[in-house]
Amino acid sequence: MPIRSICVYCGSQPGRDPAYIEAGRALGKSIAAHGLRLVYGGGTKGIMGAVAAGVLSNGGQVTGIIPEFLVDMEATRHSLGQLDELIVTEDMHARKHKMFERADAFVTLPGGIGTLEEIVEIMTWAQLGRHEKPMVFANIGGFWDPMLDLITHMREQGFIHRAHLVQPLVIANVEEIVPAILEQGEERPPSSGEDAVISRL
Numbered sequence: 001m002p003i004r005s006i007c008v009y010c011g012s013q014p015g016r017d018p019a020y021i022e023a024g025r026a027l028g029k030s031i032a033a034h035g036l037r038l039v040y041g042g043g044t045k046g047i048m049g050a051v052a053a054g055v056l057s058n059g060g061q062v063t064g065i066i067p068e069f070l071v072d073m074e075a076t077r078h079s080l081g082q083l084d085e086l087i088v089t090e091d092m093h094a095r096k097h098k099m100f101e102r103a104d105a106f107v108t109l110p111g112g113i114g115t116l117e118e119i120v121e122i123m124t125w126a127q128l129g130r131h132e133k134p135m136v137f138a139n140i141g142g143f144w145d146p147m148l149d150l151i152t153h154m155r156e157q158g159f160i161h162r163a164h165l166v167q168p169l170v171i172a173n174v175e176e177i178v179p180a181i182l183e184q185g186e187e188r189p190p191s192s193g194e195d196a197v198i199s200r201l
Ligand SMILES: Nc1ncnc2c1ncn2[C@@H]1O[C@H](COP(=O)(O)O)[C@@H](O)[C@H]1O
Pocket: 009, 010, 011, 012, 013, 041, 042, 043, 044, 045, 066, 070, 073, 074, 111, 112, 113, 114, 115, 116, 118
C-alpha cells in the first residue's frame, strides 16, 4: 500500500514538557522531508500547530480538516489560510471520517481526550477489519505507557478480539516514525501485519 499522507492526532494544547512541542515540529519536518502530506485537525495551537508549522516551514503539504464551529476558536483565520488545503466540515463526525479517508497512516503524539478518542476510533475500525493502515503511538518520554498498559490488560483479560488486527507500532524516537510507516506500507498487503517493525503491543 503506497503511503502518500499521514494523519497526525495530537493535543490542541502544548502540554507541560517542551519535548512534546519539539516532537511535533520534528515529526512535521520528517513528513515534509519524505515528500508526504500531513492530514490533521487544522488547529494552529499547541502540538497541532507545531506539527503543521514543522511541515510548512520545510516546504511540505498540509491538509487541515476542521469543523465549522472550531474555526472561530482558532487564533486567527489568517493562520488557517497558510495551510495549502483547508476542508471545513459540518461537524466532528464528518471531520473524522474525512481525516480517515484522506490518510494512509495514523500517528498519535501526546494529547488529551480529543486525541485519545481519535486514535481509539481508528483502532476500533482496524479491529473490525475496516482498514489495514499503519498506526503509530509516538511514545514521547513514555507518554502513552499508561494507555499501552491498559490495552495489554484488555488483551490479557480476553476483551480484544481479532487482536492481530490491532497492532499499532510504538515508537519513542520521532525520526524513526515515518521510515517505519513507509516500511510497513511496502510490506503490507493483504492480511499481514504480524511482524514487528519497531515494537508492537
Ligand atoms: N483549536 C482547535 N482546533 C482544531 N481542533 C481542535 C481545537 N481544539 C480542540 N480540537 C479538537 O481536539 C483534538 C485534540 O484534542 P485534545 O483534547 O487537545 O487532545 C483535535 O484533533 C480536535 O478534534
